[in-house]
Amino acid sequence: MEKRELLYSGKAKSVYTTDDNDLMVLQFRNDTSAFDGKKMEQLDRKGLVNNKFNAFVMSKLSEAGIPTHFEKLLSDTESLVKRLDMIPLECVVRNVAAGSLVRRLGVEEGIDLVPPTFELFLKNDELGDPMVNEYHARSFGWAEEEHLNKMKELTFKVNEVLKQLFADGGMLLVDYKLEFGLFKGEVVLGDEFSPDGCRLWDAETREKLDKDRFRQGLGNVVESYEEVGRRIGMTF
Amino acid sequence: MEKRELLYSGKAKSVYTTDDNDLMVLQFRNDTSAFDGKKMEQLDRKGLVNNKFNAFVMSKLSEAGIPTHFEKLLSDTESLVKRLDMIPLECVVRNVAAGSLVRRLGVEEGIDLVPPTFELFLKNDELGDPMVNEYHARSFGWAEEEHLNKMKELTFKVNEVLKQLFADGGMLLVDYKLEFGLFKGEVVLGDEFSPDGCRLWDAETREKLDKDRFRQGLGNVVESYEEVGRRIGMTF
Ligand SMILES: Nc1ncnc2c1ncn2[C@@H]1O[C@H](COP(=O)(O)OP(=O)(O)O)[C@@H](O)[C@H]1O
Ligand SMILES: Nc1ncnc2c1ncn2[C@@H]1O[C@H](COP(=O)(O)OP(=O)(O)O)[C@@H](O)[C@H]1O
Ligand SMILES: [Mg+2]
Numbered sequence: 001m002e003k004r005e006l007l008y009s010g011k012a013k014s015v016y017t018t019d020d021n022d023l024m025v026l027q028f029r030n031d032t033s034a035f036d037g038k039k040m041e042q043l044d045r046k047g048l049v050n051n052k053f054n055a056f057v058m059s060k061l062s063e064a065g066i067p068t069h070f071e072k073l074l075s076d077t078e079s080l081v082k083r084l085d086m087i088p089l090e091c092v093v094r095n096v097a098a099g100s101l102v103r104r105l106g107v108e109e110g111i112d113l114v115p116p117t118f119e120l121f122l123k124n125d126e127l128g129d130p131m132v133n134e135y136h137a138r139s140f141g142w143a144e145e146e147h148l149n150k151m152k153e154l155t156f157k158v159n160e161v162l163k164q165l166f167a168d169g170g171m172l173l174v175d176y177k178l179e180f181g182l183f184k185g186e187v188v189l190g191d192e193f194s195p196d197g198c199r200l201w202d203a204e205t206r207e208k209l210d211k212d213r214f215r216q217g218l219g220n221v222v223e224s225y226e227e228v229g230r231r232i233g234m235t236f
Numbered sequence: 237m238e239k240r241e242l243l244y245s246g247k248a249k250s251v252y253t254t255d256d257n258d259l260m261v262l263q264f265r266n267d268t269s270a271f272d273g274k275k276m277e278q279l280d281r282k283g284l285v286n287n288k289f290n291a292f293v294m295s296k297l298s299e300a301g302i303p304t305h306f307e308k309l310l311s312d313t314e315s316l317v318k319r320l321d322m323i324p325l326e327c328v329v330r331n332v333a334a335g336s337l338v339r340r341l342g343v344e345e346g347i348d349l350v351p352p353t354f355e356l357f358l359k360n361d362e363l364g365d366p367m368v369n370e371y372h373a374r375s376f377g378w379a380e381e382e383h384l385n386k387m388k389e390l391t392f393k394v395n396e397v398l399k400q401l402f403a404d405g406g407m408l409l410v411d412y413k414l415e416f417g418l419f420k421g422e423v424v425l426g427d428e429f430s431p432d433g434c435r436l437w438d439a440e441t442r443e444k445l446d447k448d449r450f451r452q453g454l455g456n457v458v459e460s461y462e463e464v465g466r467r468i469g470m471t472f
């Protein structure tokens with residue numbers, strides 16, 4: 001496998017073609033952004049930590065029967081993945097109220113959401129990733145009904161697997177964002193799962209161990225990500 | 237039937253109890269508000285026009301098999317309705333892109349939405365009526381799944397009836413908002429259907445004939461409402 005040209009450089013990762021048209025290299029950079037890119041910083045070692053974190057979690061999901069794009073680790077900051085035709089929607093599940101939900105609906109941070117909520121956001125930085133629903137997705141052609149149903153089913157299945165994984169490490173999976181794409185017509189989990197795209201709290205103290213440390217300037221961002229990794233059985 | 241005490245005074249209507257606990261008087265005032273109450277004006281004759289418009293449309297919907305709260309006209313500005321236990325959600329169907337959809341999703345005003353979209357908004361002035369979804373409704377206890385499904389079904393059924401009614405009068409039903417409540421356990425259409433809560437354009441010229449005339453300061457607000465009424469066969 002040979003890495004070829006840069007296809008796209010996003011806010012945190014860069015994507016390269018390879019000599020195999022079905023495969024891509026995902027390079028995890030140290031760039032860290034928040035508030036639709038308004039806050040931007042380089043955090044030492046973040047690319048490495050998220051690359052390995054993602055590899056570990058994607059493997060767990062794959063073992064649980066969830067189709068993912070992850071193929072293998074290539075280096076400290078690079079992974080080989082299936083090249084997907086990305087669906088421009090973010091799927092968010094929330095077990096506990098936090099973040100934009102708290103602001104939008106005026107509810108208290110930390111209340112349990114029973115049943116967990118599912119939300120769709122349009123991946124569009126200029127529009128500030130607006131919340132949308134399945135009717136918008138169909139009317140604007142962002143995703144077909146059958147694919148949306150699959151995305152929802154898989155997003156909730158991820159919840160069962162990961163709530164348990166993090167609970168075993170003494171943590172609460174508050175919420176998370178997934179992105180899906182199509183590979184030969186099948187819905188496959190793409191992008192990344194890392195503390196950059198979810199909220200994880202210590203189950204006892206409710207200390208934040210995720211990107212909210214960066215958003216809220218709490219410090220020890222990457223150290224917390226590594227701590228989360230160690231608690232679920234990883235070594236860096 | 238005897239009108240008793242004021243139960244609630246909203247932005248455009250007042251609600252009175254009667255000697256029958258199952259019935260209420262809905263009084264349509266001339267008050268007209270927009271932008272979550274930030275723009276407020278008294279528009280001469282609006283209470284009368286909306287009261288009669290609503291009576292006419294609710295009767296058409298009832299004939300089409302949609303359960304509504306409307307019982308009968310009591311006076312120029314008052315109607316007798318069933319007292320519902322209101323569900324705090326607004327159901328919006330859009331046939332054509334306009335208003336907040338255009339702003340939120342950056343699409344062009346006037347494009348056809350195929351299939352039409354369905355949206356839910358939390359009825360909460362302080363929060364600016366945020367968009368929500370069915371998961372929020374269930375997790376926060378605003379509506380049960382069975383009732384939500386019924387609300388959606390009825391909202392789309394209203395679309396079939398009213399698209400045709402307005403098309404016959406040379407108009408395009410761009411979008412509309414409905415509110416539902418429970419009456420003895422059944423989902424029933426409540427509140428009002430009038431040009432205050434929908435968008436209607438002349439089918440040829442696309443001239444706005446609804447509350448956007450007030451929002452956008454185009455003038456002839458109530459005159460346009462009456463024109464719409466006449467075009468669908470009403471006399472005031
Ligand atoms: N397997 C994949 N195939 C194709 N594109 C992918 C895949 N996984 C992730 N992507 C896309 O690559 C980009 C990842 O880089 P990121 O820095 O997260 O970008 P963004 O700023 O757009 O979120 C995203 O646009 C994501 O949708
Ligand atoms: N049949 C009904 N039973 C009980 N409440 C109703 C019924 N129809 C409408 N309502 C409620 O009465 C109020 C109508 O007044 P309005 O001026 O539109 O108020 P608002 O400013 O809250 O929208 C709304 O809160 C609406 O939900
Ligand atoms: Mg991203």
Ligand SMILES: [Mg+2]
Nearest residue numbers: 246247248427
């Ligand atoms: Mg109202």
